[in-house]
Amino acid sequence: MDVAQNTLYLTTPGSYVARDHLTLRxxxxxxxxxxxxxxxxxxxxxxxxxxxxxxxxxxxxxVFGSSTISPPALQLCWEQGVxxxxxxxxxxxxxxxxxxxxxxxxxxxTQFRAADDPGRCASIARQIIAGKIQNARNSLLRAARESxxxxxxxxxxQTTEALAAHLRALGQWPQDQxxxxxxxxRLRGVEGQAGALxxxxxxxxxxxxxxxxxxxxxxxxxxxxxxxxxxxFLYALVRHDCVAALTSVGxxxxxxxxxxxxxxxxxxxxxxxxxxRPWLADRLALTLINRQQIGPEDFxxxxxxxxxxxxxxxxxxxxAYQERKQQRLTHPLLDQEFRIAQIPFVQARILARHLRGDLxxxxxxxxx
Numbered sequence: 001m002d003v004a005q006n007t008l009y010l011t012t013p014g015s016y017v018a019r020d021h022l023t024l025r026x027x028x029x030x031x032x033x034x035x036x037x038x039x040x041x042x043x044x045x046x047x048x049x050x051x052x053x054x055x056x057x058x059x060x061x062x063v064f065g066s067s068t069i070s071p072p073a074l075q076l077c078w079e080q081g082v083x084x085x086x087x088x089x090x091x092x093x094x095x096x097x098x099x100x101x102x103x104x105x106x107x108x109x110t111q112f113r114a115a116d117d118p119g120r121c122a123s124i125a126r127q128i129i130a131g132k133i134q135n136a137r138n139s140l141l142r143a144a145r146e147s148x149x150x151x152x153x154x155x156x157x158q159t160t161e162a163l164a165a166h167l168r169a170l171g172q173w174p175q176d177q178x179x180x181x182x183x184x185x186r187l188r189g190v191e192g193q194a195g196a197l198x199x200x201x202x203x204x205x206x207x208x209x210x211x212x213x214x215x216x217x218x219x220x221x222x223x224x225x226x227x228x229x230x231x232x233f234l235y236a237l238v239r240h241d242c243v244a245a246l247t248s249v250g251x252x253x254x255x256x257x258x259x260x261x262x263x264x265x266x267x268x269x270x271x272x273x274x275x276x277r278p279w280l281a282d283r284l285a286l287t288l289i290n291r292q293q294i295g296p297e298d299f300x301x302x303x304x305x306x307x308x309x310x311x312x313x314x315x316x317x318x319x320a321y322q323e324r325k326q327q328r329l330t331h332p333l334l335d336q337e338f339r340i341a342q343i344p345f346v347q348a349r350i351l352a353r354h355l356r357g358d359l360x361x362x363x364x365x366x367x368x
Contacts (some may be wrong), residue, residue: 006057006058006059006242007058007059007060007061007062007192007322008024008026008058008060008061008062009062009064009197009318010028010061010062010064010067011064011065011246011311011314011315011318012027012028012031012040012046012067012311013037013040013041013065013066013067014040014041014042014064014066015027015028015067015068015069016017016067016068016069016070016073017061017068017069017070017073018070018073018074019070019072019073019075020052020053021052021053022054022056023053024052024053024055024057024058024073024076025050025052026046026051026052026053027045027049027050027305028048028049029042029045029048029049030044030045030046030047030048030049030051030365031044031045031046032044033267037218037311040070041066044061048240048278054174054335055076055077055080055082056080057222058077058080058082059082059083060083060084060085060240061077061082061083061084061085061246062085062087062240063087063325064087064088064221065087065088065089069084074097074126077097077099078098078099079099079143079277080098081098081099081119083096083097083098083244084096084097084098085240085243087236088309088364091242092235093239093240093266094220094302097363098245098247099102102259103286107249107250107352107355107356108250108251110355110356111251111252111255111268111355112252112255114257114355115255115256115257115261115364117291118179118180118181118183118184119175119179119183119258120257121184121258122178122179122180122183122187122352123178123361124185124271124351124362125171125184125187125188125257125258125271125272126170126178126240126328127186127189127361127362127363127364128252128257128271128272128274128275128362128364129190129194129258129259129274130167130168130170130171130364131209131274131364132191132194132251132274132275132277132278132364132367133167133170133191133194134161134167134168134364134366135165135275135277135279135283135366135367136194136195136198136277136278137160137163138278138279138366138367139205139278139279139282139283140156140160140163140198140201141156141160141210142204143156143201143204143205144156144157144160146207146278147204150368152204153205153209155201155250157202159197159198159200159201162197163194163197163198166190166193166194170187170352171191176196176301184258187258191258198278199215199218200219202215203215204217205286206286206289206290207290207294208289208291209289209295209296210292211225212226212295213225213226213289213298214227215227215228215282218231218353220232222302222304222305222306222307222308223225223307224236224305224306224307225304225307226296226299226307227285227289228307229308229309230285230288230289230294230308230309230317231281231282231285232284232311233285233314234280234281234285234307234318234321235273235277235281235316235319235322238273238276238277238280238281238344239266239269239270239283241341241344242266242269242270242273242344242348243266243269244277244344245272245344245345245347245348246268246269246272246351248345248348249348249349249352250344250352251268251351251352251355252268252347253267253268253269254266254267254268254269255267256269256271257269257271258270258271258274259271270345272320272348272351273344273349273365275365275366276343276365278284279367280324280340284320284321284324286314287303287320288317288320293316293320294316295315297310297313298310298312298313298316299313309332324340324341325339325340325341326340326341328340328368329367329368331340331343331346331365332365332366332367333350333363333365334346334367338343343365346365347365350362350363
């Protein structure tokens with residue numbers, strides 16, 4: 001299996017995408033460096049960068065902020081199965097444009113029936129949470145091995161033991177407990193407790209720039225510090241990939257099992273990305289900080305305390321994220337090597353197989 005994962009990211013405001021036969025013609029404005037972000041509109045551009053991209057080279061397009069795609073270009077994307085995602089400057093998904101899906105209605109009916117069954121929801125949610133906790137624990141174990149500070153090693157060791165206890169407790173849940181009406185809420189409580197343990201020690205995984213990237217707790221909508229801003233942006237990128245993966249196999253990304261359903265909330269994509277947060281998004285954030293590939297100059301603080309990425313910082317993260325997705329890992333269940341870009345699609349197919357009854361349980365991805 002070779003899943004195309006080429007994504008066009010439009011991060012410069014005022015960009016324009018037009019159609020030229022089977023090619024997208026992209027015009028990106030170049031603004032004076034001293035021009036404030038709020039004044040960056042097409043009329044203020046000092047120059048233009050133009051590039052042509054054959055449509056078959058793309059899997060999706062992510063439009064950040066105020067850029068434009070012409071109707072003929074949108075039609076070409078629909079015809080070729082290229083999804084167009086519109087996000088705000090923080091990376092939050094606002095709209096997704098796709099053609100009429102050629103998917104199996106029977107799979108979606110199976111998904112909806114499972115989502116209405118509290119026992120099935122709890123069973124899948126338990127697997128998702130267990131995968132997330134195991135991946136978080138592995139990250140802390142790695143940090144403990146690499147740490148030169150005995151006290152930090154001891155603290156990290158205590159946290160990993162506590163997470164291991166949560167995993168053992170999840171594994172001992174009998175089937176009758178999963179069918180209880182309060183099972184899903186109890187599972188969410190376990191996830192919350194494990195997440196609190198993990199993030200309490202998150203700063204210990206920082207080897208460089210600890211003062212510049214002080215981390216106290218998770219904050220979002222809006223993020224209140226640099227590291228939360230970085231994490232939120234990376235989570236938005238992973239969420240986009242999970243939406244694309246679920247849609248490609250015929251599942252509805254808005255009907256989930258762990259996350260509650262709300263308008264405009266891709267609950268199933270949020271479910272799928274839980275196992276990816278620690279080993280993909282969090283590890284990349286730590287790598288960027290520890291290698292000093294991103295620094296305080298890549299962030300700005302707005303009135304009210306919200307912290308946002310600069311254009312240069314956003315582009316640097318996107319480049320690192322795309323490079324990371326080209327690395328290869330062996331899937332422990334399939335014993336086959338895939339690019340990281342393919343893993344969400346593989347997991348979406350595993351979830352579909354479970355819903356169809358081909359697999360007894362959903363098996364989350366835990367890298368070796």
